Amino acid sequence: MNAIVDHTALVTEEDWTKHRRAMLQALPPELAGQALPDILLQHQKELLAATARYNLVVTDKSRRVGATWGVGADAVLTAGATLAAGGMDVLYIGYNLDMAREFIDCCGMWAKAFAPACSEVSEFLFLEEGEKGEDKAIKAFRITFASGFEIVALSSKPRSLRGRQGYVIIDEFAFHDDAEALLKAALALLIWGGKVLVISTHNGVDNPFNELIQEIRAGKRPGHVVRVTFDDALDNGLYRRVCLKTRREWSPEAEAKWRAEIYKTYGAGADEELRCIPSQSAGAFLPRTLIHACMHSHIPVVRWTPPPGFVDWSEDLRVADVNEMCAMLLKPHLDSLDPRRRSCLGQDFGRSSDLSVIHPMQIRQDLSRATPFLLELRNVPFEAQKQIVFYIRDRLPRFFHAAFDATGNGAYLAEVARQKFGVSMVSEIKISSAWYLLNMPKLKASFDDRSIELPLDDDVMTDYRAIKVVKGIAKVPDDARSQGADGYDRHADSAIAGAMAIYASEQSGGEVGAGSTGETRTSSTIAEALGGSFGTIQPRADLSDFMRM
Structure with missing residues (x-):
């Protein structure tokens, strides 16, 4: 696929000169000076x-x-x-x-x-x-x-x-x-x-x-x-x-x-x-009526903010407090999940200024996606977020994939999740214009098909309405700020988590056998099960050999 150039910033004549000189320097010596390139670009x-x-x-x-x-x-x-x-x-x-x-x-x-x-x-x-x-x-x-x-x-x-x-x-x-x-x-x-x-x-x-x-x-x-x-x-x-x-x-x-x-x-x-x-091509990406049609009153939004000074508590107290929160607020919803359905999740990461939102999903037999709950975390330390993610993943039936916002500070949580769950079960997403271009149409398609479920919640509605079409690409603008019911700022956090969950739901990988809720199969275990053979990848068809003169 061709690289997608972000033109939101003006590229000056000087910038382009430097760019092309850098590209030439990256070419092998035998190609840098060639006079007659291949007949096709x-x-x-x-x-x-x-x-x-x-x-x-x-x-x-x-x-x-x-x-x-x-x-x-x-x-x-x-x-x-x-x-x-x-x-x-x-x-x-x-x-x-x-x-x-x-x-x-x-x-x-x-x-x-x-x-x-x-x-x-x-x-x-x-x-x-x-x-x-x-x-x-x-x-x-x-x-x-x-x-x-x-x-x-x-x-x-x-x-x-x-x-x-x-x-x-x-x-x-x-x-x-x-x-x-x-x-x-x-x-x-x-x-x-x-x-x-x-x-x-x-x-x-x-x-x-x-x-x-x-x-x-x-x-x-x-x-x-x-x-x-x-x-x-x-x-x-x-x-x-x-x-x-x-x-x-x-x-x-x-x-x-x-x-x-x-x-x-x-x-x-x-x-x-x-x-x-x-x-x-400007304006809201998702009409309010389309979002509302996919909202359901039975889906809860679980919101948790730790006590003041929580980050400075001793480790054993922090771990105990997070475990108590998970047992009280999350375990009842996780216990009610259908053990026959495959499960995945998406997360938009935030530490202090923005929320962290975790959106778990289960795939029904008709390929529609069930949302058991939405979890919003505000001002939760890195290690506590890792503990919460691991808690949820270990209780998701037939878990097969998770997509994490790995932009900025989120890279840490995405990386430790990959190490814990296995590389086949985790996508580390660096959000960019290219990612928005390819994945926002899939998010909209899930609304068109009524195959996504959201909580009936005003803050969630505001988040999804914040997605705008900017220069032909549906995305969350950097200045898309709103104030939630708790009085704090939001940055379309649940909408990004939803897009991540949709992305995760379309991936393969991971253990999907009935009854598998906690065991993570490592790559070495998979290799052993396959006898060390992974097969070969067939090369894509290419007519470029016909194009040389």
Whole structure:
């Protein structure tokens, strides 16, 4: 996956120069001075590798990063291959005639480079039904191959796909007149072994293109997203390629200046056009009504603040006091858990200014998630929090995973939990824009599906309402502060714990046999049980070997 660059802070021309010099210094000597890089840039290779693995691929891209040009190679390799080798027709759909001609010309260039037997680019007319039912002749373009397959650039009308089969490429999907109907028509080709690639820059947060991306990231629709911002492409050598074509001399300083000019040219539109951030994307992420529909009065919120001076008590007194709290406030809820269900938990860590919130979950047979209680800890010392987490974990039936906020001070608790429970049972999460981007859609999907349960509590409601869409990414802003019923500050703590719990619920690992509530199997125990054999991981499909010239 491409690295996601955080653009919340302004990257100056000087910053970019230093960044590119540092990247060059990190290259092996034999690569740092090479004049002719691989013909495809890294993000183009990743896109082709994705289309080799997935039936539905969406590329979330910046303007002019060469995605369509790279896909031309994929189209030629696909149409030029025999049926036994996975060959099929390639059906390209742009939103105007110029795009169609440009793509076919690109494929003609690739066909000559790969040297399969193919025809010259030809124009032809095909009939499609007009808006009033009349026959309408549409100009199209075609390249035919000795394999028997062809690359055809078709009309942008959904009905142009009727009766056809193959690999559909929809270019600048967000700008088609009837994008949703076009996607439905294209997806029908998957039934008989076709593939669909959707390429586009963004055109607003409510556009079908952005909705498709969010559905895939949330796991509600099978598929894969390849995200390429302008800076990702620059890191991969885009400006070097521009210099190669325009006969300019490349340098970090020249690239930084060129980058600054491009961003300045786009002005306020740079976020959407270059950074893959859909416009009009601000405001609350979860509507109040959606959150309220998942709240239940029977789920308690257990809140505990230790006595003043607790951190300075002797260790035996602190341990005894925490044990008493756990026995009184937590044990009744833990004892009532269904021993047949798998259990997990998520925690958002806080020490003094913020709360620590622990959100345990049990997975029902229908895959919905039951919440037995929510635990809020305020001003609880590190060792006491560790004691509480261990207490809860040891009493969770069929425990299989825990996700901890390992940002800042939370790294300590996440680490000792990993050491105690085993690496397969713990995820240490460094919260970042990249993590928010991939996981907040899954949190929202759990509300849409009513597969998450929360306490009916005003503070919890406020926490989840604090999640905002900032520059296209749903996250908890740094300044998202509210005052709880106890008069102290909150920072959407229970919402982060809930997102962690959702993340944990989708992980595998750990002991899940019926009746296992306390024993942690170490990696050595697992290895012994498997006879020391863990098998091999198959390499991911990659077409990059075809791309070298």
